[in-house]
């Protein structure tokens with residue numbers, strides 16, 4: 033650990049126990065392993081203690097103490113992040129939000145839900161849908177916490193129509209490392225009142241403050257959904273159909289793409305057959321609306337646009353069972369690729385009209401470097417998930433080939449006008465690529481922001497921006 037930080041000692045652990053209670057502090061035993069990693073396989077770091085506060089006040093006490101003692105604090109939700117963001121790479125304290133898990137209010141006049149940071153996305157979806165509302169963001173991993181979604185500005189499959197997490201947050205409660213508790217935004221739909229401090233925390237990956245509560249924007253739950261499974265002779269044809277779908281005048285809820293290999297992996301992972309299996313590539317399109325007529329006429333327009341763009345067929349999934357056969361498979365793509373294999377991912381986002389170029393380039397990289405590369409993603413918003421697969425590669429070969437493949441993919445992403453991360457964030461794993469992609473001035477301004485919000489530099493140090501002084 034750099035000289036700048038201290039290791040928690042027995043007194044510090046005792047302090048945490050006094051604040052949160054003994055049962056809400058762990059400092060030894062096999063459970064510690066669970067807090068030494070997230071879903072990014074090669075980033076590891078053991079905390080000296082894991083603490084489970086139950087209120088903003090407790091978070092405030094912990095952060096004041098950690099600032100005074102210069103102990104790193106890594107905030108953690110469910111640990112489903114894909115870039116090492118929740119891993120305590122410099123040790124210290126992991127502050128886990130999972131006991132702040134209450135839905136505080138669903139306000140049917142203002143169309144908002146106010147929730148604590150540790151509530152799971154799936155719990156929010158179920159609770160609001162039971163009341164006829166819709167929380168639109170739909171990232172693939174439903175066991176993530178809303179705090180984690182906010183901290184990474186998670187995207188997901190409905191972003192093309194309803195925006196990402198940032199677009200669906202009305203208010204936040206945040207605790208600074210100095211212990212101040214800020215209530216930012218609120219239930220109002222508009223706000224031009226000074227700088228948007230609230231937005232500074234969204235996507236800041238636990239480096240600026242700890243989110244303890246959020247007020248979410250709700251919409252009326254769409255009454256009807258219908259899905260289309262559209263097979264194509266090649267991925268290029270599938271991707272090239274996307275602008276045609278958009279030009280049909282219909283904005284689908286989701287437009288995802290996948291190649292046959294990823295679909296087969298999901299089939300064997302789930303033990304369920306996909307409704308169509310013979311085409312090299314597919315678009316998965318979901319439409320929503322308030323009446324049967326509305327979604328059926330949207331289906332005609334979108335289906336015809338796909339056929340005019342060269343689709344082999346257009347399969348309609350309109351019963352809940354048919355729709356879940358398509359979307360359960362889509363939800364399992366990542367888990368299926370990761371199952372029994374080591375993978376590293378590139379979550380680059382490019383303008384929608386450049387996505388085909390990047391997907392094609394992944395094939396060139398696979399050949400040039402000699403690795404298997406699989407990809408799927410959000411065709412509607414240009415966000416690709418590209419996976420470099422280790423398969424049976426020896427460690428030495430993997431360590432040589434993986435960075436070569438990643439360098440090439442990120443470089444082409446940049447040339448195509450893209451950004452390093454569309455939705456998974458930077459954490460520690462993507463920092464070198466972010467540093468190549470943003471200007472020195474931007475990185476320096478981010479570092480200055482970090483020291484303004486977190487003067488002791490204890491919040492998730494080394495993530496997103498370089499450690500100060502390094």
Ligand SMILES: Cc1cc2nc3c(=O)[nH]c(=O)nc-3n(C[C@H](O)[C@H](O)[C@H](O)COP(=O)(O)OP(=O)(O)OC[C@H]3O[C@@H](n4cnc5c(N)ncnc54)[C@H](O)[C@@H]3O)c2cc1C
Pocket residue numbers: 070071106107108109110111112113114116117118129149170171172173175176177178179180181182183184185186187188189237238239241242243244366367455456459492495
């Ligand atoms: C199978 C799978 C599918 C996925 N699909 C998607 C997808 O479609 N779209 C997408 O965007 N992501 C996806 N993800 C990534 C992941 O689920 C998201 O990044 C999610 O937002 C992380 O939430 P979490 O609660 O697990 O956060 P963690 O992993 O615990 O933390 C993530 C980051 O947020 C910070 N953080 C967590 N809580 C707080 C808080 N309360 N205050 C401040 N900082 C905090 C942490 O310090 C860390 O930097 C997927 C992951 C998996 C494993």
